[in-house]
Amino acid sequence: MSRWRNRNLLIGGAITLAILAIALVSLAWTPYPPTRIDIVHKLATPSAAHWFGTDPFGRDVASMLMAGARSSLSVALIAVVAGAGIGIPLGALAAARGGWVDALLMRATDLAFAFPALLTAVMITALAGPGAFNAMLAIGLFNIPVFARVTRGAALAVRERDFVMAARATGRGEWSIMARHVLPNTSAVLLVQITIQFALAIIADAGLAYVGLGTQPPFPSWGRMLNDAQTYIFRAPLLAVFPGLAITLSVLGLNLLGDGLRDALDPRLTARR
């Protein structure tokens, strides 16, 4: 039981849950409407009325950060689900079939890794039109080869284990073995990979939004807030601090959660560290 009480899992889980909760709460309540402009109170410093101050348009930074959590998490979630949804079956296929199918899929992933992910995401969103949906697509696309690779590697290792040999000896088909014995035993590795990709997707989403290609204004996003803040960096330096902290904290939480999950689910991996 004590494996589940490791420090990384607790801290990472708590941070991730807190950010998820903030994103959900923002659906129902934010201190102010996140897009409401209030020029009279522009560039206010943090106070009881505005916990994190206001931006150059007088919008409440706390409310924008809350709404930003929602857009960041939803882009990352959909990108990772799409990448895993396509990548995991492809990896399983490569492991089960072997031969030319495997060789072809692996060469294809090699090729995909040659394209710097963020650069290509920039190209896709810029050409296909900026926006949250295309950002999800562009980020999701680069999750496919990662999940295919990890699933294939893990599945190949599990297929060598005795219980798979036993299932094969009883005459079960290759696909049924894959679905009932192999994939469930790769879930620890895949779950850890999901948290890693989720963290990377949040950074990628913020990067795209920073250069103006992600979630479009007026809907707030952490990346866009950083870009806007840079213009006012001499007058209101704090504006450039909060959105970055939000990104860093989310990524830190997910990374710790991934480390904690790995320790909890697969003690053999930890023993080697």
Place this chain on the structure above:
Amino acid sequence: MSGFLVRRLAGLALTLLAASLVVFLVLQVLPGDPASLMLDAQARPDTLAALRHQLGLDRPAWLRYVTWIGGLLTGDLGQSYTYSVPVAELVGERMMVTLPLAVLSIVLSTGIAIPVGVLGAARRGRPADTAAMGLSQFGMALPNFWLGILLILTFAVALPILPAGGFVGWDKGIWAGLRCLILPSLALALPQAAILSRITRSAVLETLGQDYVRTALSKGLSGQAALWRHAVPNALIPVVTVIGLQFSFLLAGTVIIENVFALPGLGRLVFQAISQRDLIVVQDLVVLLAGSVIVVNFLVDLSYRALDPRLSAQDGP
């Protein structure tokens, strides 16, 4: 060895060709007709036809691909539509910013990560190790563009000792140029160093537990000598692999970092070319960047053999 090299080089050429085909095809399907994107919606049909002819779009796709590849091989990257200069000239000019930035970042990240990782492994569990690993956990979570903004806040706004952005050019002297690249390369290097130091630490921990290190210690070598002469060199393969992989992240990172610091490099050029629909420039740049990732990974693969002689022994004579 030479048979191996020929096989690998053939593989490299095939991969590069496949990458160029992917870029070409994606740009064919993705945005529709480049000519109509360059002109506005009200353009007259004959203007459109003239532009299509000028860009060679009225020729079949395979012919355009072959012409493009032929040009790439001879160093002719085509003509930029918006700048009206050869793309090769544009790339050469911008490379003078991006290449030093990338090299400086790799040098900084490796120069920080290897000592920190080795030290962490040698002092496993002591306060220095715990502090370094805690810091690296934080560093891994830092988005490089935010780190860039924080560095601007600290070293350009609060303590105005370095420029907040822009590039003065190398003709003002090496130091003047380097000054503009210090903050951007730190922003790129620190998150990478965080990852690399953790990889180095666990690789060295692994080799420290090996029999040959115990043998070295038992024959009277000091702990330091066993560490640097036996454990560290044997831990280099995973470290070099990760440095190679980080090159791809670094190139993508420059696209954003050059925007943060307003540096006139390849990353900014990609942006400008995309927003002005200068598709030949986009096509050339993406294939050049992907090509350099492929070549770096090829070199990393080759370097394994220098690092681990057992690998070339497997090939046979």
